[in-house]
Amino acid sequence: MALSKEQQTKMWAMLNQTRGQIGLTAYKDYIFGILFYKYLSEKATKWLEGVLRGKTWEEIYAQDPAKSLDYMKRNLGYAIQPGNFFSDWKAAIDEDQFNIGLMTDTFGHFNQQIALEAKGDFEGIFDGMRFDSADLGANAQARASVMISMIELLSAQEFDLSGGDDAISDIYEYLVAQFATVLASDMGQYYTPKEISTIMARILTHGREEEEKFSIYDPTVGSGSLLLTTASFMKHSHNRGMIKYYGQEKDATPYRLARMNLMMHGVEYNDISINHADTLESDWPDGVVDGRDNPRMFDAVMANPPYSAHWNSKDREDDPRWREYGVAPKTKADYAFLLHCLYHLEDNGRMAIILPHGVLFRGAAEGRIRKALIDRHQIEAVIGFPDKLFLNASIPVCVLILRKNRIASDILFIDASKDFEKLKNQKRLRQEDVEKIVETFVQRKEVEKYAHVATLEEIKENDYNLNIPRYVDTFEEEEPIDIVAVSQEITKINAEIKQAEAEFLSMLNELAVTPETKDLIEAAKGVFE
Template sequence: MSGLNTILFSAADNLRSKMDASEYKNYLLGLIFYKYLSDRLLVKVVELSEESLEEYYTADKQTELYKTLLADEDIKSDLIETLVDTLGYDIEPAYLFNVLTNQAKQNTFQLNDLNKAFIDLSTKYDQFNGLFDDVDLTSKKLGSDAQQRNITITEVIKKLNPINLLGHGGDVIGDAYEYLISQFASEAGKKAGEFYTPHEVSVMMARIAAMGQEDKKLFSVYDPTMGSGSLMLNVRNYIHHPESVKYHGQELNTTTFNLAKMNLILHGVDKEDMRLSNGDTLNKDWPTDEPYTFDSVLMNPPYSAKWSADDTFLDDSRFNRFGKLAPKSKADFAFLLHGLYHLKDSGTMAIVLPHGVLFRGAAEGVIRKKLLEDGSIDAVIGMPGNLFFGTTIPTVVIILKKNREKRDVLFIDASHDFIKGKSQNKLSIENIDKAVETYQNRESIEKYSYVASFEEIEANEFNLNIPRYVDTFEDEEAIEMGLVGDSIRKIRKEKEELESNLYEMVSSLQHSEEDEEWIKGALEVFKREK
């Protein structure tokens, strides 16, 4: 896996010096995605022709078979129809990735052919519409003229071609894709970090969201601020029927929306199992038609973002039960309430937010009180600082449920459990296991977790600040005064010996007449000190 990641990332070398990470990811990820589609189609052709992959083991051999089959008019239409039915697309032989690579090796590659390949897929099949828009092959950043741009993309294609994207099995290319996204997020900082939740945090949230629902034969997940889609995808690793998961997601940024679509496709999600929307989650509710409630809701929204908070939202069914709207300058509770509205009565929601939502007053205090009175807040997990790309602030993961019998809240202070990184902190498997197991057992552990009753929370005026419930203060060790006295006496003795040695050294110094006064002054100081 690490070898695959290394090769994928090295393909960016030709772009790294020309543009920043938030831009060159579009080219590299777009090309990887196209190669995956091309390779997948060729393997499917061999399968449909009932030939052996051992005989047709290279893309070039597979291409020759594909061309031969298409040349037979009796076979051509059925083959294309079957490819579209099973894969959802077809690609003309002239536009296959390995064909373009061979042209690159012979220095006959033309950018226009790659552009035609993208256009062909995007116009013929809805699921690819707009996915390649950010792979701008006319950008001057690739080169000052058409020839230079041709050379740049030629080198990237040649580097990508040897990778066997399908030979590594199931999810590996999707996971490598996730790895690359995390690398870009790290390099591009805040801008790229907006679309990526670190893998370890995703795992923790997914494990909790799936808990108690593992046996469901049909499982639905919803992320209204889906970014790259990584949060949604992690859920299937923790349920018993991963092939039956239905993915529902919304994303405001079009580039990031396309990234999520590619990511789901690369992870083998069929188009009928994904329902994705490119839109503003808060300003216009989505989805509004069935299904609009889900088994799990996972969210990592932009922290303390601005939103309209228009009075008309007081009539919105997502917010109208709470009496107040999240303030214009901090949409955190607007995102939370949106997600909770779309959660099934039997479901679990996990959302990452800044700590301010736990204790800020005014409208946020009113909303928080109502959530607690309803018993909707199940757990509050304090996370370490500097976990997320682009922000060093510590965050909190809030777990929500509907129709709980009790109104207690489990507090977990996991803020001290992390692996210190040079630029980013990380969670170890042990850190994640500890938090998840504590949540599952719902237990109070000294200096780590505490189950607070509703009455305790009410007595704290519905303030959920974690230190009010989990005391992590470490008492200082008692000091033995006898040892301190011994230490002081030892230091005084050493001081006297040093001063005596210095006095003797200064007294014995050979000096000129003009330094006589300085020497006398120094010796007087020593005498006074003694």
């Protein structure tokens, strides 16, 4: 069950009360890291309760430390030795025995106890926390004080994780969204509005919700929200091994957040493969191997890449991702990201990508790429959204839906730019707006002033320009003006004005004239003569 507004408000107020002088940018790394470690600790504790059979973890560990840790690693992908659990931190605080070295030792031990097959999922995941950092305080005592406040905060009822994966994911999602809101320039680029994520997810999974094996890939994974939302519409998403999650992210903070986010939503580490890499510079690891192209393909690909980013486009003509279409200009990487996604799409898969409207009509290299995609029938739909939906960008965006091997050559255009709820500084899609977009896509239907299915001939007549207003006419004609009625209304108003003037002059004539009021009365009369 989602957090109530009251819970959210209280949670955020508690966070602000505990951070002291730490800036939010630094604070988020610690609060997310400690929250995630609490989750791992409680998951390990629950697992131990099922396997210890009356003994304590301390007893089992004392008998054979290496064997005990290896057994936990085989089952969880990581191991936590006695004394290093979140509950041990809290106990040390309660007994006035806590010091900053306890946390340093804990994470040092944790990094040594990651299973080999789980290295990519856990390695470096706590690197955002530096316990010798001046961000926390000038000395060890000050830093310990900050850590104590965070641990006690996350021990409060509001951060209780015992409600299962739904409770955990609700807390995590709320915090990601809230930090993205207040740190829009820092985190906003990694956060896709839930409504747009839902539209993309429902389109990507349409007709395949029952499949037992499904792979999803986001090459600019951010916090992982697009992957999670897409998986949530698959019937078997909660079954281990059914959904495989893949992603790449070049920035360290969201790379850590994405892995935390997936695992705190109950995704097992061996179903996750997130790489720390620049997608355009480094293709998926099993792309070109020993000079031979061996690309990994995915059932659904989704992306919200940085808009019109600069990139190194030099000598890219032979890269298999762009070889058949052309290379995007160095000042606008939009089509480089799109073609990367398309390249890694299964033949029967579907992809969705969020891009600025410029990709629909800009010429030169982008025009040639767009023409190739249209001539190959690979663009299935273009959906236009309102502006101000995103935290870090006020421009309107569009979502392009593509498939590799379409037979039909038409393209569905949806203009959803007029449907939204206006907030203080932003706009938001309502549930009815989401439903309308998805229903229109699924039924692929014409809707006056909203959606149009354009033939290839129409698109060619428009010189391969996909600008939505060329295909969806949203112009609203004004009602014709009744000149006779307007003239009559003006005559009536003029008569009423003259009547009012006459009544006012009559009132002035009845006023008693004194030396002080004579000039004022004469001046007032002059206005109406």
